Amino acid sequence: MTVGTLCLSLSLLWLVIHAVHNARTHKAHVPLLPTTSPHLRANSQTHITLKHLHIHIQTTAWNPAHERLAALLASKHYGRVKKVLIAFYDLGAGMGVVGMGVGVGVLLWTFWELVVGLIGSGEVGREVVKRTMEATRVVQTGRASLLQPIIPGVTVPLTHLPLIFISVFVCQIIHEAGHALSAALEQIPLIATGLSLTLILPSAFVTFPSPPNTLSSAGDTQKQKSLARMRLVAAGAWHNLVFWGVLLFFTWACQGWSGGWGYVGYKDMSGKGRVVLGFDEDSQLRDHLPLGAVITKLDDVPLARGKVREGNGRNEVEDVWSSYLDGTYRPTEWENENREGWCVDRAWWMDKPTACCDDHHRTTTNEPTESRGSTPLLYCFSSLPTPAHGQSRDKCLDPIPLLTNPYSDTNSIEDHNSPTPPLGTRGRCSSSNPCGGGEECVRLREDERILRITFRDDPGGREEVVLWSGPRVEVLEQVEVGTLRPRFWFLPLGLPGAVRVFFNYLQMATLSLYIFNLLPLPFLDGTQLLDAILDFILVSVNGSGSYSDTIDLEALEDGRGRGGRMRGRDGHARLKYWIGRIVRAATLGLCTGCVGLGVINLMVGG
Incomplete structure (x- = not known):
């Protein structure tokens, strides 16, 4: 998806929304019978505002269900259920305090990392100029921040945009459901529920009565009332945390259960390689690797299943696709000793030039090398040393006919000027499997940056080879792969991957809402929670009733509240006021500092 496609899609979406709304409004204002009433839809449960x-969109359709739930929880028959729910949301109040602390801690750590990064930016910049791309990438990765922003088109593909906003929307509904259920537990009526969409940003909300309602029963102590306020305020974030735990458990329980997709028409191809699912918009590999093709090997390293390696006292299956392309793959001793080459005619080999092997400043094009022009690009090959012919020799060859035709043994060995290399009778060779007489075993020199990508367009068909010239990590960044392939043409190729990505975004969104909403900032639940926490602590210490026993529920949802009012002029009330003010100001300063330093670091690093 390009930026132009995104803008066009959004334009069409809002055109449809306006057209449907106008048609609905026009139909609603054309009565079948004459009427003089200006409020034709006064009894409507749903109100839509479009500007x-x-x-x-605001509706009262859920109000009766909320009232019935509150009545059930107030009855004696459900007393045990109410106690369990109170204990559940008491735990949520405690985790709300933890979440606020974690959020502030993350801000502090991020601020410190950004300061250190800015101080060391000059030294790192010089390293970047002198080192290779691989070295630069390692340096940058070592200073990764705790906060990794998700920016469609920058840090994640634009195609993920719908999944991101759907996951955020689902997590917001779960968040607001927490406030609604906790309010029913405290016998607070629901005024309305609703949804809104601003450009592409979705949101959900619940509305409670205003002015403030007193929480809990009249016989409750000030401490109990403060705890009830904490339960209500933290309930939304608590639901997000519980949902994150459910998703985490589900992901763990279903790990490796790719065979389950077989029941809906998908086949697990991990025993053969990796399935090509998609490409970056500007990737030139999209013209050479078909969608749905199965990549079986990278160079001579098979991708089937994965490589089992030992580490930390347990065996782990290595993702060869990722490790081989990002440079972390470590071949075994047997693989090093038996690295294969190609048998070619010795006389043909000896006639080849050596100039490219001496030029260490030649340039390469980072694109697939699939067809030869009138002047083929030459790369340096080395022959394996043998007892009969001494040390290794370096020669310049056109890699395309040799590396893309590893199985042919029918080429003529008589025409030494032929661009097609005359392969020996064995085809492939190694130090333990030498060539026949009159032949040399040659292979690409290790410092040459050519990657052989072997694939099958049809799982039962012939293997084909594409050559990539350039850094391997670019293939990892440009090609999206998976292990599942549809059995039938009408099934979407990317459905399993989209489901996996969606679950990942759900986990990130719900955990982010848990932490972010609990920060003591304007328009967030953390402001009201901080007020309730201070009430709970100071009431416990002082034991007096001079503190706020109410909560501005409207402020809880729209963020207009700035903490509880001072009901008394004693020292504890003033202490609560100033502590809250200092914490809110410090948190806001940290957020502002992180944003500012992040922009500066980005400018310096760019």
């Missing part, structure tokens, strides 16, 4: 690129 430019913002739509707001």
Whole structure:
């Protein structure tokens, strides 16, 4: 998906929204019978407001269900259920305090990392100029921040945009459901629920009565009322944390259960290689690797299943696709000793030039090398040393006919000027499997950056080879692969991958909402939670009733509240006021500092 496609899609979406809304409004204002009432839809449960690129939908359809739930929880028959729910949301209040601490801690750590990164940016910049791309990437990875922003088109593909906003929307509904259920537990009526969409940003909300309602029963102590406020405020974030735990457990339980997709028409291809699912928009590999093709090997390293390696007292299956392309793959001793080459005619080999092997400043094009022009690009090959012919020799060859035709043994060995290399009778060779008489075993020199990608367009068909000239990591960045392939043409190739990505975004979104919403900042739950926490602590210490026993529920949802009011003029009330003010100001300063330093680091690093 390109930026132009995204803009066109959004334009069409909002055109459809406006067209449907106008048609619905026109139909609603054309009565079948004459009427003089200006409020034709006064009893409607749903109200829709549309202005430019913002739509707001508010409904009272859920109010009766909320009232019935509150009545059930208030009855004696459900007393045990109510106790369990109170204990559940008490735990949520405690985790709300933990979440606020974690959020502030993450901000502090990020601020410190950004300061250190800015101080050391000059030294790192010089390293980047002198080192290779691989070295630069390692240096940058070592200073990765705890906060990794998700920016469609920058840090993640634009095609992930719908999945990101759907996952955020689902997590917001779960968040608001927490406030609604906790309110039913405290016998607080629900005014309305609703959804809104601003350009592409979705949101959900619940509305409670305003002015403030007193929480809990009249016989509750100030400490109990403060705890009830904490339960209500933290309930939304608590639901997000519980949902994250459920997703984590589900992911762990289903790990490796790719065979389950077989029941809906997909086949696990991990025993043969990796399935090509997609490409970056500007990747030139899209013209050479078919979608749905199975990549079986990278160079001579098979991708089937994966490589079992020992580490930390347990065996782990290495993802060869990722490790081989990002440079972390470590071949075994047997693989090093038996690295294969190609048998070619010795006389043909000896006639080849050596100039390219001496030029260490030649340039290469980072693109697939699949067809030869009038002047083929030459790369340096080395022959394996043998007892009969002494040390290794370096020669310049066109790699395409040799590396893309590893199985042919029918080439003529008589025409030494032929661009097609005359392969020996064995075809492939190694130090333990030498060539026949009059032949040399040659292979690409290790410092040459050519990657052989072997694939099958049809799982039962002939293997084909594409050559990539350039850094291997670019293939990892440009090609999306998986292990599942549809058995039938009408099944989407990327459905299993999209489901996996969606679950990943759900986990990130719900955990982010848990932490971010609990920061003591304006328009977030953390402001009200901080007020309730201070009430709980100071009431426990002082034992007096001079503190706020109410909560501004409207402020809880729209963020207008700035903490509880001072009901008394004693020292504890003033202490609560100043502690809250200092914590909120410090948190806001940390957020502002992180954003500012992040922009500066980006400019310096760019």
